[in-house]
Amino acid sequence: MQVLSVHSWPQAIAHLDADAFFVSCEQASMPALKGKCVAVGKERGIIIALSYEAKAKGVKRGMFVSDAKRICPGIIILDSNHETYGLFSVRMFEILKRFSPKIEEYSVDEAFIDLTGLRRLYSCSYEEIAVKIQNTIEQELSISVSIGISITKVLAKIASKYKKPHGITAIPGNKIHLYLSNILIEDVWGIGPNTASLLKKFDIKTALDFALKNENFVKKYLSKPYIQIYKELKGEPSIEFIEKISPKSISKAKSFYPPSQKPEDLILPHQTMPFALSIYSLTLFLIMALKDRCFLFFKAISLAS
Template sequence: MHVDMDAFFASIEQRDNPEYRNKPIIVGGQARGVVSTCSYEARRFGVRSAMPIFEAKRKCPQGIFISQRGRVYREVSKQIHEILQSYSPLVEMASVDEAYLDITGLYNLFGPPVEIAQKIQKEIHVKTNGLTCSIGIAPIKFLAKIASDENKPNGIFIITNETMPGFLSELSISKIPGVGKKFLEELKKLGIKKCADVLQLDKIFLEKKFGKAGIMLFERASGIDTREVEPYTVKKSESAETTLSENVYDKKILKKWLLIHAERIGTRLRKDNLKGRTITVKVKFADFKQITRQLTLEKRTNATDTIFENACILLDELPLAKAVRLIGIGVSCFGDDKENKQLSLLTFADKQEEQRENLEIRRNHLDATLDTLRERYGKSAVMRGKLFTKTE
């Protein structure tokens, strides 16, 4: 089963603000950036997720543009997760607004699949004060996801073992997860539009031409998806980025945003008890061209200042021949640093190593204090001086 919340962010905004109901709500910012999600009223004007805000304004000038309230959305997502877990022990949150459930063997507890879906829809609607979801049910994972999109909003769609071959035969390859724009263009050159067309080709031919993507395509078209519902997925990275209100050349301004992002990322990593070794900086220019640069540390970290310091090193290495419209940081390569701590004891005689160790310890103590204060008194209770303007 795939449960997909309907226009999640926009629906929460309409729920919490009665004056927004039945109006075109677009979540993603006032001026720049991209649309995170939008209400169904806005979709009638052609507005879609990931669309640039300026294009959304052109298509829907009467739209109400709202900035995200991430904390609220995460709280509602957690509430939905708890509801789903009361039906199945195997729940995989694919994102903040969608989840997979393994409903094998639940017939005696909750009835047949349709009844389970109806009960879930009703409980989510009641406990979240009016939010709706669409549910897809199928024998395999990727088809369950596709099915949840068939009867939106607030719909249920079921693909059984008996109906799966017919459904697959007419399924457009553009709906298969993993088939992006470039891949789709190459497939269309071969005359491939539906899954039935894929099966006219040899699997070996697809593998030679497209590699692993070709194998994946052939398997999906054949109704093969061996992935199981994974209740817990190890986080692979943590990131934050911002589309700036206006294009920027000044690295001082960009570094201020790097510090804001490092603060966000560091807080999340410490909360999840994670440390990363790879720091990545992402820059998108005014012409929408994007570049990333990364470096790998000797030891993993979740210290805000260490993340910020290394992000600045990467930014300083970038020639800014064009103005920047988006700046972001990512931290990845998580793991346990016990082996590194043991190694540092063996090399502690080295003065520079000792200084680095002591600096990281001081930074960890500072971060722990800031985290405690913010947890108790709110995020704005204490701020780093570098984030203030001269007038402030």
């Protein structure tokens, strides 16, 4: 079998996925619920999250609560509490930021972490860094997470769900093909039912079948997002890493008309009013957007000709 990428770690991208996140948050808040069949979704009568114990009994997401109770007598059904989940999420991302400055908050319970070059700092392998992250989250938040590490985002996604719950999976560049042969094409991030059935018409059933196709085929039948997925499966980074860094400073420029000729013009109300209004609306926006995460202050109001 041909090797898709020669180098083990040209870069290291981790994908973290919390295990049964909503239920884990409830169990962390109410330890008596740990190890039990627990689900969330009482208020709508539909199961939206469930513990692994409940999964083992055959309960599924989207089921009616009444059916879940029949299949799994004694299951504890809770109202969902999204404020709590948001708090756990923020605390989880804060832990991740201690390990790497480059984090992509992908969803409430998922994140990408760029670990490239951090082995020397922690004096251990990428896999062992993932273990440290997993342990820290467990100790501080008492929730369980699974982590995958590989050389692209798509491969890291595959790695994080390779072993769940509480798994750690590393896919170095020179071992990609060994993992992709076990991955169904419809299980690849970004390949939906539509594209999966198209690819199956060409006898592409696994992620490896897809990765081994030549690029001309892919460009002929598929659009941009799928070309990116194809490249990422082969170990070539193609999907942008989106860091959501809150800006250190924000500036707002406003031009005056007519242009001022001398300093005294600047104090004329009809010219400064629009500027004051735009500052006011920008400030309101910042207060809403940044809330309690930042202190807001004005550093300078500068004038240019």
